[in-house]
Amino acid sequence: MNTDLLTKAPKDKTCPYCGQAFTSSSLGRHLDLYIKEKNPKAPDGIHDVDEIRKLRGTITRRHPRGSSRRNTASSATAGSQAGSKRSPMGSDGESVRSPEEGDIGAEPGQKGHQQRVLNRSTMKSSLEIRHRVQDALDTARAAELALREMISSWRAVKHQIGMGSMPFDINPLSLDFPALCLQFLDPPPTLYSSTPHTTSTSWSISPPNQQQKDSLTIHFREQFKKWKSSSIASTAVTAEDIIYRPSHGTARQEDVNCLLQRAEEAAMNLEKQVAEHLSISFQAWDTLPVQRQLELWNLEMARSIGKRQQQISALQETQYTLKQENANLKSQLDNLNRESQPKEFKIIPPMTLRVDGAMRELWAEAGASNSPETGLDTGVSHADLGTLVSGAIERWKSVVVASRTSSGMNLQRDFDHVSAPIKTPTSGTYPMTPDISRSTQQRKRSQYINS
């Protein structure tokens, strides 16, 4: 009947997923169906269960009946329980439910009601939009923090490679042939066995010969190859760090190129000198009588032991000093971080991502061969960390947006529902609604209209 239609609660809520209209009390129930603990509804592909869980997770639930909170409403409850078969009391409840509607019925009252309904839906919409926007902001912030962490570690690796260093701890030009062998070749792997023998990369028990000279040649070639790539990359990094001023433009890049060229030339010169020195010192060694070679070899071995002992002492001293310096720097860095790091890093300090030696070499080589995707790209290190991070996020954002627009048609539709004013659920409005629910809606509507 028409009175029924008038007394029914207005369906002023719309499910943002299926578009079905509900009274305010029923929409929450409808959504809860998908997330309730006991026998939840299976996901239908239209209702985003995770999203619902998130939304409904923030609401304040009423205390369940029978809890300690309830002491004033006992009479009301008793009444309702006594009348177990409650009649469809729409007509009774009318005056109580909406006095403005029922009693006044005049234009100002109706306007007020309409205004309230409008305000309510607007507030709800803006709340949900804010929730989504906040979620997006959080994600973006998290991405920024992760990137900061990553790039910091990357820069640390670059600096660790070191600028302008020699490829060797000891200058090979100051050593004679036996000393070169002991210094730069590995000990024989079978040194501690009863029959030690030489390999292509080791020195020998007996005085060295042509085989060790060849091994040294290969060794130096390999070392110089590695050193060149790392030296060039790290020279660029450090040079840029030194000369970088935000106001400087192209002049800076020219300086960097010049420094890179000089580093490369220095590496080539040194390699040439070492090769010549090796050749000359071997010739000198080869002309010596065998007996003399044996004496000198023994002497060199003894000297080598002495040097290692001295080195160990010096290293122990250095280690002690470094430990002190490290502790001091750590405390200074902590103080600096407290002031300049993002506030989230105070909650969880950033990890140091470990990069092993093989990876460092790979980066260095790729960087020297101008492969910006994988190498130590010399173009990024001068930039401010914030600039780098925003650049990277912009790049990824386009990927995220593309991915969302291609696969997230549901989300787009939901957002439209949320941001737009509530629509009347006509059959053509919600293409994603399954036929079953649509037919149900139609049937219900026609029932209301007929009655």
Next chain:
DNA sequence: ACGACAAAGCATACTCTTGT
């Protein structure tokens, strides 16, 4: 036709916000 079950509506209890 009937029972079981799911979903939605109604009344009410409860929470939160706002104005005094």
Next chain:
DNA sequence: ACAAGAGTATGCTTTGTCGT
């Protein structure tokens, strides 16, 4: 601090659907 009002969760009931 308190009262009023708005919004919303929950218990109970009705309604619709499906299988037997």
